Amino acid sequence: xxxxxxxxNNSVPVSSSCRKLRKxxxxxxxxxxxxxxxxxxCVDPAAVEISTIPRKLQExxxxxxxxxxxxxxxxxxxxxxxxxxxxxxxxxxLHLIDCxxxxxxxxxxxxxxKVEILVLEKDxxxxxxxxxxxxxxxxxxxxxxxxxVSVSHISFKHTRxxxxxxxxxxxxxxxxxxxxxxxAVTKPFFVKDRRxxxxxxxxxxxxxxxxxxxxxxxxxxFHNRLMNENIxxxxxxxxxxxxxxxxxxxxxxxxxNVKKLDAAxxxxxxxxxxxxxxxxxxxxxxxxxxxGELIGVQFCKEGHSFSFQQxxxxxxxxxxxxxxxxxxxxxxxxxxxxxxxxxxxxxTSEEAYNYVIDTQQRQPVxxxxxxxxxxxxxxTVNNYDNISQINGALPHQFHPDDNDIVSxx
DNA sequence: CTAGACGCCGGCTACTGTCC
DNA sequence: GGACAGTAGCCGGCGTCTAG
Numbered sequence: 001x002x003x004x005x006x007x008x009n010n011s012v013p014v015s016s017s018c019r020k021l022r023k024x025x026x027x028x029x030x031x032x033x034x035x036x037x038x039x040x041x042c043v044d045p046a047a048v049e050i051s052t053i054p055r056k057l058q059e060x061x062x063x064x065x066x067x068x069x070x071x072x073x074x075x076x077x078x079x080x081x082x083x084x085x086x087x088x089x090x091x092x093x094l095h096l097i098d099c100x101x102x103x104x105x106x107x108x109x110x111x112x113x114k115v116e117i118l119v120l121e122k123d124x125x126x127x128x129x130x131x132x133x134x135x136x137x138x139x140x141x142x143x144x145x146x147x148x149v150s151v152s153h154i155s156f157k158h159t160r161x162x163x164x165x166x167x168x169x170x171x172x173x174x175x176x177x178x179x180x181x182x183x184a185v186t187k188p189f190f191v192k193d194r195r196x197x198x199x200x201x202x203x204x205x206x207x208x209x210x211x212x213x214x215x216x217x218x219x220x221x222f223h224n225r226l227m228n229e230n231i232x233x234x235x236x237x238x239x240x241x242x243x244x245x246x247x248x249x250x251x252x253x254x255x256x257n258v259k260k261l262d263a264a265x266x267x268x269x270x271x272x273x274x275x276x277x278x279x280x281x282x283x284x285x286x287x288x289x290x291x292g293e294l295i296g297v298q299f300c301k302e303g304h305s306f307s308f309q310q311x312x313x314x315x316x317x318x319x320x321x322x323x324x325x326x327x328x329x330x331x332x333x334x335x336x337x338x339x340x341x342x343x344x345x346x347x348t349s350e351e352a353y354n355y356v357i358d359t360q361q362r363q364p365v366x367x368x369x370x371x372x373x374x375x376x377x378x379x380t381v382n383n384y385d386n387i388s389q390i391n392g393a394l395p396h397q398f399h400p401d402d403n404d405i406v407s408x409x
Numbered sequence: 410c411t412a413g414a415c416g417c418c419g420g421c422t423a424c425t426g427t428c429c
Numbered sequence: 430g431g432a433c434a435g436t437a438g439c440c441g442g443c444g445t446c447t448a449g
Contacts, residue, residue, distance in 0.1 A: 137416095192437090217434055255429075255433060 065099045066110055067182035068172045070151075074189045080156045084170070091152035094172050094184060096144055106147040113144050114176040117151055122167040122188040141175065156191050167191075204271040206235035206290060213237060214264040215256070225251055234268060238291035241265050243324055279326035286322045294319055 071093035078084055084092050094115060096105045105111055117140040136156065142149045151172070168191050173183040210216055210233055211223045229251050231237050240248040241261070249256060274289040280300070287295040296307045297319045311319065 215434065221433070257428080260428085260434095 066105055067097050067099055068115065068174065068184035069095050069097045070170070070172070070184050070186055071095060074170060074186045078156060078189060078191050080191070084152065084154055084156075091150055092154075092170075093148055093150050093152075094142070094144070096147040096181070099182075104147045109177060110174075110181060111144055111147040113174045113181065114141060115144060115149065115172050116141050116175045117154055118171045118173065120169040120171045120185065122169060204234060204268055206233065206238075206272060208234045210234060210237045214267050215260050216264070222252055222256065225253060234272075235291060238265060238268065238293075239327070242289075242292040242294075243320075243327065277326070279322060281322055281325075284319075284322065286319045286326070288323045288326070292323050292327055294323055 074084055074092060096111060096113065097103070098105045117136065119136060136154055140154065142151060151170075167188045169188050170186045171183055172185075174181045204212055210226050210231060213234060216222045216226070216237075226232070226237065231240055231248075231251070237248075240251075245258075245261070249258065249261060252261070274291065274293070276287055276289055276295060278285050278287050280286075283300050285298045285300060287297070289295065294308050294316070296305060297311065297315065298305045306315075308316070
């Protein structure tokens with residue numbers, strides 16, 4: 001049955017009547033008539049729950065022509081205990097706006113007004129909590145300074161009882177001096193308990209337990225299999241992945257596939273800041289990360305650099321063998337940490353490489369013995385040859401024009 | 410000093426979705 | 430259909446803070 005037809009002919013649903021009322025307020029009822037009506041009914045406009053009146057009407061009703069406005073909309077989900085901000089992590093600010101010019105009102109008594117931050121249900125039906133049962137942590141009362149104030153100190157309370165997912169709005173209203181400044185209300189956003197934050201959103205470091213990775217459940221079958229092979233940390237896992245992916249897949253068993261594994265590694269890498277190392281054998285240098293991921297190679301004499309994607313298969317396999325050797329021999333090799341500032345500041349040649357070696361920048365490559373039980377794959381295509389998406393997602397892609405990499409040769 | 414409130418951390422369970 | 434991970438919701442342990 002068509003509900004629209006039904007409501008037109010019979011009883012009108014509440015939401016429909018609300019919409020009609022709002023339309024009426026916005027377009028039909030002249031503002032002056034409404035003001036007169038409120039006066040005749042002895043209704044104090046300041047006592048009216050302003051958020052129940054359409055915002056445009058509020059602005060017209062407002063004699064001072066001022067409104068509060070959030071700098072940006074809150075983008076959910078917002079997790080309990082974490083500061084409120086937009087999706088990009090920008091702080092949430094509140095401004096006093098002159099409606100006629102749309103500029104921030106930075107002078108006068110109103111520019112120093114005291115403002116209260118409240119939590120509203122999505123549908124504006126009610127404010128949530130009183131002083132004691134407020135969902136807000138942090139002082140909900142703030143004072144404007146030159147017409148602006150940051151409200152990023154506010155978060156939603158995190159208690160032992162987890163908060164159910166709910167859709168809310170933030171509202172800011174002036175509590176002193178009360179002169180009818182229009183309230184600011186955000187668009188609705190979801191608030192969730194921090195305990196329900198997925199693994200994908202949590203930070204990650206190399207020393208974290210391997211079950212912090214996506215698709216590896218703590219004490220789950222994958223975790224148990226990895227523990228049996230002494231793959232305990234994120235670093236162990238990633239090193240196995242980059243030096244011998246086939247072996248890692250074998251360890252994980254038939255329920256792990258390449259797609260899932262790549263996705264997990266990709267996601268982990270996006271949250272890690274991997275250091276880069278260089279290892280040299282005769283005329284060739286390989287650049288790789290803490291976890292054995294080949295970034296690129298460089299021919300020392302010619303000075304030519306190639307990123308991983310630019311390498312032909314045979315050279316990829318050869319470079320991977322060099323990375324494995326660097327891992328096998330641990331600190332006995334020439335392995336240079338590339339993150340030294342000196343590399344970013346103008347070293348562009350062989351001297352730079354020698355400089356770093358001479359000034360104690362020689363670093364042991366993380367040696368977790370993965371490479372020691374690698375099959376000898378010389379001139380066979382290595383395990384991550386076909387995972388261009390992994391390197392494609394690199395925040396610091398190896399490229400001949402990259403200053404910090406070029407400087408090694 | 411102590412009891413209670415509060416917040417953080419993490420475990421457990423049920424349900425759901427995905428993949429083989 | 431079975432195996433598995435992810436998600437949501439609930440709960441307990443423990444540390445810290447604060448008022449009495």
